[in-house]
Amino acid sequence: MNEGNCMNANHPIDGNHSAGRNSLSSWKRWPALTLALGLLVSQPLIAGCSSKSKATDAQDKSVPVVVQTVAEGNIEQTITMTGTAEANAVIQLSSKTGGKVVSIPVAVGSQVQANDVLLQLEETDLRNALRQAEASLNSAKANLAQVRASQETGAVQAENGLVQARQALEDAKANFARMENLFKAGAISRQQFDQAKTALVNAEAAYNNAVAAQQSSARSEAVKVAEQAVNQAQVGYDIAANNLANATIRAPQAGTVAAISTEVGQMASPSAPLVTLVDMSRMKVKLEIPESSLPYFQQGSTVEIEFDSMGLKTTGKVDSVSPLNNTPSKGYPVVVVIDNADAKIKPGMVAKLTISRSISDNQKKGMKVPTDAILTIDGKTYVYVADGDKAVKREIKVEEQTSTDSLISGDIKPGDKIIVRGHTLLKEDSKIRIVEK
Numbered sequence: 376m377n378e379g380n381c382m383n384a385n386h387p388i389d390g391n392h393s394a395g396r397n398s399l400s401s402w403k404r405w406p407a408l409t410l411a412l413g414l415l416v417s418q419p420l421i422a423g424c425s426s427k428s429k430a431t432d433a434q435d436k437s438v439p440v441v442v443q444t445v446a447e448g449n450i451e452q453t454i455t456m457t458g459t460a461e462a463n464a465v466i467q468l469s470s471k472t473g474g475k476v477v478s479i480p481v482a483v484g485s486q487v488q489a490n491d492v493l494l495q496l497e498e499t500d501l502r503n504a505l506r507q508a509e510a511s512l513n514s515a516k517a518n519l520a521q522v523r524a525s526q527e528t529g530a531v532q533a534e535n536g537l538v539q540a541r542q543a544l545e546d547a548k549a550n551f552a553r554m555e556n557l558f559k560a561g562a563i564s565r566q567q568f569d570q571a572k573t574a575l576v577n578a579e580a581a582y583n584n585a586v587a588a589q590q591s592s593a594r595s596e597a598v599k600v601a602e603q604a605v606n607q608a609q610v611g612y613d614i615a616a617n618n619l620a621n622a623t624i625r626a627p628q629a630g631t632v633a634a635i636s637t638e639v640g641q642m643a644s645p646s647a648p649l650v651t652l653v654d655m656s657r658m659k660v661k662l663e664i665p666e667s668s669l670p671y672f673q674q675g676s677t678v679e680i681e682f683d684s685m686g687l688k689t690t691g692k693v694d695s696v697s698p699l700n701n702t703p704s705k706g707y708p709v710v711v712v713i714d715n716a717d718a719k720i721k722p723g724m725v726a727k728l729t730i731s732r733s734i735s736d737n738q739k740k741g742m743k744v745p746t747d748a749i750l751t752i753d754g755k756t757y758v759y760v761a762d763g764d765k766a767v768k769r770e771i772k773v774e775e776q777t778s779t780d781s782l783i784s785g786d787i788k789p790g791d792k793i794i795v796r797g798h799t800l801l802k803e804d805s806k807i808r809i810v811e812k
Contacts, residue, residue: 440797448743458662508615540585547578663706
């Protein structure tokens with residue numbers, strides 16, 4: 376605009392013919408003037424653009440890289456397998472005695488605690504049977520008491536008889552000794568001597584009978600028979616009481632009602648499943664693994680578990696590894712347990728299990744870096760480390776390696792920032808620019 380203004384001021388245009396000729400000659404000189412003015416105006420602009428270009432070129436010469444801080448660790452290998460979730464326990468409850476179903480106070484899906492009533496059978500006949508068994512038991516006990524009382528009385532009598540027989544025997548022995556001396560002295564007749572001898576023989580026989588009676592009273596067979604009768608009656612009572620108790624189906628532990636196989640009013644057959652209870656507080660994932668996977672699954676090992684159907688991730692522990700591979704698939708059965716307090720995991724769900732193990736038997740540790748960060752040049756292995764804005768090449772030795780991670784030693788330490796991307800474009804002391812992944 377200024378140039379236009381100067382042009383208009385120095386070369387006015389009017390209707391005068393001579394002025395027109397002067398104006399025409401002036402216009403012929405404009406191209407030269409315009410070029411000169413353009414050079415003067417553009418010189419500082421060109422200088423400014425030149426300085427910006429140099430800065431941009433310097434930045435363009437630096438290599439963008441991604442770094443990772445080196446840390447000590449060990450190398451692990453990971454495998455993934457699938458298995459099926461099962462409840463920690465599946466309990467089918469039945470009654471040992473048949474009967475009519477009179478109430479079912481729970482429904483499928485009900486959460487129950489130990490000893491809660493799940494189903495009730497009719498009890499009338501069972502209670503009558505228990506009363507009859509109780510009466511038989513009481514009668515047997517009364518008979519035993521009576522027999523024992525009689526036995527005690529007989530024992531007392533037998534003991535008294537034994538005392539008397541013992542005394543009579545001693546008297547008979549003394550009398551026989553005296554009569555024998557008198558007979559030898561001729562003071563008594565043979566008849567008197569023989570009578571004394573006979574009395575001694577009879578006393579001995581009476582004593583022996585008293586001893587036998589006393590011993591028999593101490594081990595009365597009648598008491599043994601009465602005791603057996605009581606035991607038999609007790610068994611009958613226990614059976615009747617147990618039958619009555621079995622009429623009420625109770626939860627043996629906390630769990631969830633999974634199935635009810637009868638209805639109120641139906642007759643339940645003995646031992647027929649009536650209610651199925653599952654314990655889902657812990658779940659089991661069962662799978663079969665090949666021989667090559669045995670090193671991964673050690674009892675107590677932690678397993679990462681994912682249920683894709685519900686987007687759930689959790690962990691579990693290896694509970695058991697069977698030493699036998701006698702399954703049709705020739706795999707080794709493994710059981711992994713999972714806490715499931717919120718009951719989100721259901722039986723039958725497919726689980727994806729991921730487990731890792733160190734590839735070094737001695738759990739060797741070193742500097743752990745991504746395998747892709749390692750370069751091999753002329754038979755030697757290197758990594759690049761970021762040192763300020765420069766890339767420094769460090770020679771290293773690979774101790775252990777997988778497709779993803781490597782355990783290295785050499786001129787590298789924890790905290791070094793190893794270049795993991797962009798390193799293939801570098802050389803010693805290359806300018807670098809650290810960027811985010």
